[in-house]
Amino acid sequence: MAESLFAQLKKIGIDEELAHQVSASLDPDYNASKKDVLIMQEAIMQVQLKSESSYNTLRAEISDARSEVTDVRSEVADVRNDVAGVRSEVGAMHRQYWITFGGLITTILSVFGINWYFH
Template sequence: MEKSLFSELKRIGIDEELASKVSASLDPEYNASKKDILVLQEAIMQVQLQSERSYQALSSALHTEIAGVRAQISDVRAEITDVRAEITDVRTEITDVRTEMGSFNRQYITTFLGLITTIISVFVINLYFK
């Protein structure tokens, strides 16, 4: 049992010397003293310190990732704004093309009606002088 406790204490991050002291003080045939209680408290404090350090590292990494995600969101928002501006430009161009096509249509209708009027007037004049 002493070996497995020693290896478990080392696995959770307690240094080797303190792990051997804690392992020895937890032996059932050993009479504990105040010094042994202090050794156990030191082991608990080391575990708490290690936990606090890992929490701080995790928190720092998380804040870094959050900042990166916020920067990416900002970039995406800027791209969306650019795309919206391009869409507005395309809509304006389409409106211009529609207006121009309508103008062409009116010109063709006017030309066609003028041609028909000319043909009819030539036909009427020919009928009148015959």
């Protein structure tokens, strides 16, 4: 049991010397002392420190991801503005086409009408 406890303590991130001391302190044939309580507190503090460190790392990664999302959102807004500009240009060209086409048809009809009248 002591070896598996030692391995488990190493697995959660407690350094080897402290893991060995904790494992020895938890031996049923061993009488605990104040020093053993301090050893257990140190082990608990190491686990808390490692958890806090991983939490801070995760928090920094989330913050970086949020800033990247903000950058992407601003780029998407820029693209939408560009698309809106292109749409307005296409709409203007479309109107200009119909006005030109209407003028051409009007000219053809008026020439045809004048020729028909004077012929």
